[in-house]
Amino acid sequence: MEKPSIKDVAEKAGVSIATVSNVVNKKGRVSEKMIDRVQSIISEMGYSPNISARGLKQQQSYLIGVIVPFQQQDGNLQDNPFYWNLVSGIELGARNEKFHVILSGINEENADALDFVKDRHLDGLVIVGTYEDSPITQKINQLNIPCVYIDSYLKDKNCYEVYLDDEKGAYEGTKYLLNHGHQNIAVISGELEGGVTTARLRGHIDALNKNGLLFSEENHIVAPVSIEGGLHTANQILALKDISAIFCFSDVTAFGVMKGLHDLGVNIPEDLSIMGFDDLYFSKYLSPPLTTISQDIILKGKTATELLIGQIDHKVNIERKNTIPIKIMERNSIKPFNDKLI
Amino acid sequence: MEKPSIKDVAEKAGVSIATVSNVVNKKGRVSEKMIDRVQSIISEMGYSPNISARGLKQQQSYLIGVIVPFQQQDGNLQDNPFYWNLVSGIELGARNEKFHVILSGINEENADALDFVKDRHLDGLVIVGTYEDSPITQKINQLNIPCVYIDSYLKDKNCYEVYLDDEKGAYEGTKYLLNHGHQNIAVISGELEGGVTTARLRGHIDALNKNGLLFSEENHIVAPVSIEGGLHTANQILALKDISAIFCFSDVTAFGVMKGLHDLGVNIPEDLSIMGFDDLYFSKYLSPPLTTISQDIILKGKTATELLIGQIDHKVNIERKNTIPIKIMERNSIKPFNDKLI
DNA sequence: AAATTATTTGCAATCGTTTTCATTATTTTT
DNA sequence: AAAAATAATGAAAACGATTGCAAATAATTT
Structure with a gap:
């Protein structure tokens, strides 16, 4: 049994297709009686408009x-x-x-x-x-x-x-680290081409400056936004002197960093503190559970x-x-x- | 500038729309010369067929x-x-x-x-x-x-x-555990309503039986397929006596199990071995990296x-x-x- | 009751394709 | 060179909706 067209409905109802169309779209002026009659035939036959045809005519697709x-x-x-x-x-x-x-x-x-x-x-x-x-x-x-x-x-x-609110996120995250006594913070970010990274970096630097500190490019590592990306920074991080905390601009990277550091015998948070960004599904189940900036995706x-x-x-x-x-x-x-x- | 229609192309090329259609769909018989001519006008004008119209005619939506x-x-x-x-x-x-x-x-x-x-x-x-x-x-x-x-x-x-191949996956996974000397294996599966779980369980039991062992319901824990689901089984697992390995029927659950066990001071794989299923993105980065059954999603x-x-x-x-x-x-x-x- | 107005309904064009079949152009055969 | 066969092209009818406008019907006013 084929799907009925507007024409089938119109025939069965003994009206024109224009009227059926008006009923379906609640447009034009159609009498109550007519609406009821057509409506019941529509549901009886299980009619619904062909969206290709409608789209063709209206130049819209929903x-x-x-x-x-x-x-x-x-x-x-x-x-x-x-x-x-x-x-x-x-x-x-x-x-x-x-x-x-x-x-x-x-x-x-x-x-x-x-x-x-x-x-x-x-x-x-x-x-x-x-x-x-x-x-x-x-x-x-x-x-x-x-x-x-x-x-x-x-x-x-x-x-x-x-x-x-990437900038505010990074600002607050940095402030949180600062409030916990961390003055020397490493940053792991993605490439700067995307605005997201730039905004987060801005927020970070701003928080530093507002607290009388300067951002140092030496503490900034750029890595792909992936677990691998984070993993491979572990050695670089250890080479950084005097840092007490790491701010990863994404949780996925933080996952990798934690894994890499863990494998090198670093204890988190005893030896190094870590802040993430994104609050992914797994973040609260990492060891230790990751403190991070959450967003409602x-x-x-x-x-x-x-x-x-x-x-x-x-x-x-x-x-x-x-x-x-x-x-x-x-x-x-x-x-x-x-x-x-x- | 509006999107050109087949008619526009036909006019510019001085041919009928049927010919253009034939060229576009590589149907009918069109001479080489004509194909080239129409083709070049098509790309010059940037023509591509309207899918609503085609769908209407062909009774398909693609x-x-x-x-x-x-x-x-x-x-x-x-x-x-x-x-x-x-x-x-x-x-x-x-x-x-x-x-x-x-x-x-x-x-x-x-x-x-x-x-x-x-x-x-x-x-x-x-x-x-x-x-x-x-x-x-x-x-x-x-x-x-x-x-x-x-x-x-x-x-x-x-x-x-x-x-x-869920059944084979579970069969091979179990055989792997058996080959490594594990005779007493706990199973963490999802609800049995879905066929996936049933198939995996079948494979597991089969491998056991083929090696002269019996499956024991006591070693079977049903838990939601999620990190939380796995996490909450940790205590139950420890209550199981004599098991040396756990077969989690999904990596996401294995993640939770590993986390829960880790927090209870259990060392993996020294105290307990774990096998997963699915090979998710993060599985190879867990601590320790999870041995699991991989599928090409x-x-x-x-x-x-x-x-x-x-x-x-x-x-x-x-x-x-x-x-x-x-x-x-x-x-x-x-x-x-x-x-x-x- | 005729004229006017308001309300309903339907006709027919249109959207951009595909496709059948007739027509025209070209080639091959006699 | 005419006839037959083959190849290339185009005209026109769908497909199933929407919609402006004309036509028909009903309601109101004179």
């Missing part, structure tokens, strides 16, 4: 695209559990508004894969973790459709963005979708830049230094 | 749905990094075949959310981790469209499935998409049941017991 970085390493995808929650949040937000989500992994090289956005008439895009002038950003600008960027720190004041995703759908529906007064608050998750990877207690 | 379990706990989504890779694999497989993926989280209670499958005329569905007679399965059966189930172990011999996702698209395209001779091979990742969480070496 579909939003989610573009996530999609890095391949030796033929395998890079595993970043962070994104799963984000996408879940986006999906949740979309579903509440009768939109659906098309997922598209993409990388810097094949920005052409974005052509599907036009072909499918996507209504909007959520883009995760790109940066100013990246090939992806450029391609997306040409598309000229509603967009919301997550964690991208673009300079364009008009584009919609949602990001964590689901909220981040949901907020992005709301902003996007707001744009699509031409709502006014939507904030262009949205910040998700941070919170320090105090656990056991930091111990007071030099008897200088809180 | 869209596949991915249904993943979506469990909320205290208002938050359950975090299972496992799915991210799976979805990535599915997306990758789909993209290679000009399909796109619509993501839909769903839980047992709101199976009605599946109505979008009809409305969007999805061409097929990949369903992850459901089970026989679940509300989701029932709803999906009514939909009557091509489906592929992942990790679901349905009884229906006609439905398409892809799963890990991306391959699993890709295979599912291939099966699905095969069905959609009415290919024949597609295997109904597909098994992804396992491999033991030998690391350092298991040590020989009783001097009975390999």
Whole structure:
């Protein structure tokens, strides 16, 4: 039994397809009687509109695209559990508004894969973790459709963005370390090309300066944002003299650092204190449980979708830049230094 | 500048739209000269077909749905990094075949959310981790469209499935423990409702029996598949007498078990050996690195998409049941017991 | 009751493709 | 060189909705 079309419904109800369409979309003027009659036939036949046809006519799809970085390493995808929650949040937000989500992994090289956005008439895009002038950003600008960027720190004041309060997070994290007597802090960050790292570094330096201290590049290690990345810094960290604490700008890196240090016989937090950033699922189960800056990833995703759908529906007064608050998750990877207690 | 339609291309090339269509789809008979001419105008104008229009005509959407379990706990989504890779694999497989993926989280209670499958005329569905007679399965059966189930172990011999070789994995894992002298093994598994757990248990028991040993329910602990789930079994494990090894049917649980045991002062693998299952991203970075049964999650996702698209395209001779091979990742969480070496 | 107005309903064009089949152009055969 | 066979192209009809506007019907006013 084929799925009935609007024509089938119209015939059975003895009315025109225009009327059925009006009933379905609650548009135009249709009498109560007619609405009831058509409505009951619709549910009897199990009719629902063909979205391809509607999309063709209306040039809209009620579909939003989610573009996530999609890095391949030796033929395998890079595993970043962070994104799963984000996408879940986006999906949740979309579903509440009768939109659906098309997922598209993409990388810097094949920005052409974005052509599907036009072909499918996507209504909007959520883009995760790109940066100013990246090939992806450029391609997306040409598309000229509603967009919301997550964690991208673009300079364009008009584009919609949602990001964590990275600067404040790093500021508070650093302050927390300072309050626990740590004056000499190593920083492990990702590459500076992304705005996220820059913002976190700014917050860190600011906190240092406000407390009469100077940031020293010598204590700054740049490493890939991954467990391996952290792991490989262990020796460099030990070579740093006088540091009493490490501020890892991501939990995934902190995981690696802790593992590397542990294998070298360093005790945490007795020998060295560690602060993380992100509060991933496993962070509270590390040994010791990692003190870190937490963010509500689901909220981040949901907020992005709301902003996007707001744009699509031409709502006014939507904030262009949205910040998700941070919170320090105090656990056991930091111990007071030099008897200088809180 | 609007996106050009096939008509625009046809006009500029001075040919009919039928010809352009034939060129685009490599159908019908078109002369070489014509192909070149049209092709170059297509790329000059940046034409690509409108998928809604094509879908309307062909009664296809070139869209596949991915249904993943979506469990909320205290208002938050359950975090299972496992799915991210799976979805990535599915997306990758789909993209290679000009399909796109619509993501839909769903839980047992709101199976009605599946109505979008009809409305969007999805061409097929990949369903992850459901089970026989679940509300989701029932709803999906009514939909009557091509489906592929992942990790679901349905009884229906006609439905398409892809799963890990769970039974063999558990068999080999157990044999490995046995070969290392462990005769008394505790098992931590998830609930038995899902076929995955049952299959793994079967493999385990089989290996035991083949070696003249009996499975004892006393050594079997059922716990939620999560870090917490594993963590909370630590005390129960210590209460078990005479065991020398633990076989965790998932790495995420093993993570929790290791953490719980570590906090109780148990040394791994000196006091107790541990075998995991899944080989998650972090498993090789645990302390000690976890010996576990690995699966190629991306391959699993890709295979599912291939099966699905095969069905959609009415290919024949597609295997109904597909098994992804396992491999033991030998690391350092298991040590020989009783001097009975390999 | 006729004229006016308000309310319902339906006609038909349109969106951008694919696809069948007729037509025209080209080549081959006689 | 005409006839037959083959190859290349195009005209037009779908596919299933939405929508502006005309037509029909009902309600109101004169």
